[in-house]
Amino acid sequence: NAGVTQTPKFQVLKTGQSMTLQCAQDMNHEYMSWYRQDPGMGLRLIHYSVGAGITDQGEVPNGYNVSRSTTEDFPLRLLSAAPSQTSVYFCASSAGGYSNQPQHFGDGTRLSIL
Amino acid sequence: GENVEQHPSTLSVQEGDSAVIKCTYSDSASNYFPWYKQELGKRPQLIIDIRSNVGEKKDQRIAVTLNKTAKHFSLHITETQPEDSAVYFCAAESYNTDKLIFGTGTRLQVFP
Numbered sequence: 001n002a003g004v005t006q007t008p009k010f011q012v013l014k015t016g017q018s019m020t021l022q023c024a025q026d027m028n029h030e031y032m033s034w035y036r037q038d039p040g041m042g043l044r045l046i047h048y049s050v051g052a053g054i055t056d057q058g059e060v061p062n063g064y065n066v067s068r069s070t071t072e073d074f075p076l077r078l079l080s081a082a083p084s085q086t087s088v089y090f091c092a093s094s095a096g097g098y099s100n101q102p103q104h105f106g107d108g109t110r111l112s113i114l
Numbered sequence: 115g116e117n118v119e120q121h122p123s124t125l126s127v128q129e130g131d132s133a134v135i136k137c138t139y140s141d142s143a144s145n146y147f148p149w150y151k152q153e154l155g156k157r158p159q160l161i162i163d164i165r166s167n168v169g170e171k172k173d174q175r176i177a178v179t180l181n182k183t184a185k186h187f188s189l190h191i192t193e194t195q196p197e198d199s200a201v202y203f204c205a206a207e208s209y210n211t212d213k214l215i216f217g218t219g220t221r222l223q224v225f226p
Contacts, residue, residue: 033214042120042203042218043158050212058213059116090157100146100165100207103214105157 002026006091006106013081013113021076021109023091031094032074033058033103034066036087043090049074050096081113116141118206120217127194128225135189135220137204146207147180147187148214153200161202162189194224 007022025032033048035058045058049068063085065077074093078085089109095101117140127133139147148163164171164178164187171178177190187206191198204217 031212035216040123040218043205043216045213045215048213056212059215100209102148102160102163105159107157 004091004093004104004106006089006109008109009107010110011112013078013111015081015083015113017081019078019081021078021089021091021111023074023076023106024072025074025093025104026072027093027095027104028071029093029104030071030096031101031103032068033092034064034074034076035090035092036060036085037090037108038087046076046089083113085111086113087111116144116206116208116211116213116215118204118215118217120204120220122220123218124221124223126223126225129194129196131194133191133194133198133222133224135202135204135222137187137189137206137217139185139187139206139215141206141208141210141215142185143208143210144185144206145209146214147178148205148207149178149189150203150205150216151200152203152219158203191222194222196224196226198222199224 004025030051034046035043047066049055091106092103094103145166150158152158180187207214
């Protein structure tokens with residue numbers, strides 16, 4: 001079991017560029033989510049999904065899109081990168097949000113927007 | 115909306131002393147409260163969790179308490195060791211929204 005795999009680990013973008021952060025899990029988890037982590041602000045929920053075909057907004061969804069076409073994958077898209085989106089991004093999965101199962105995190109993607 | 119407040123933001127203790135981190139939550143529908151430890155440059159990792167039908171849970175040197183009436187929950191680490199040094203996050207999940215909302219973190223330093 002690889003757990004939760006995030007790619008890339010590091011990325012530098014220019015303002016206005018778009019990109020997709022990849023997240024895949026091999027634990028057959030229904031629940032997946034994306035967080036961003038900024039100094040002094042903890043982990044803030046961007047978007048989450050309780051199953052394939054279902055997504056919902058978290059605390060800070062603006063500037064990000066997600067889709068969930070399969071149980072395994074939950075990509076995060078930045079449509080037009082801005083310096084304020086410089087952050088560390090974590091993807092997480094759990095067996096089911098309805099049953100309050102522990103979330104397992106990936107290693108993170110460190111994103112810099114110039 | 116949902117909110118989780120965490121205090122203190124930094125905590126320094128001598129090896130062998132106890133450490134206590136406190137959190138409050140706003141959503142009365144919250145029913146799951148995990149705690150995560152994050153070492154520098156690493157992913158957050160679950161260390162203990164508690165559900166709303168339980169008031170206290172222990173795992174060796176770590177314990178968590180929950181006061182649903184006051185919407186408070188706390189992490190207690192006894193006999194601290196230098197390897198306990200890390201950032202600790204509390205979180206609360208609501209059965210209404212399925213959102214897991216995190217506190218802002220506590221940086222714990224344990225001095226030998």
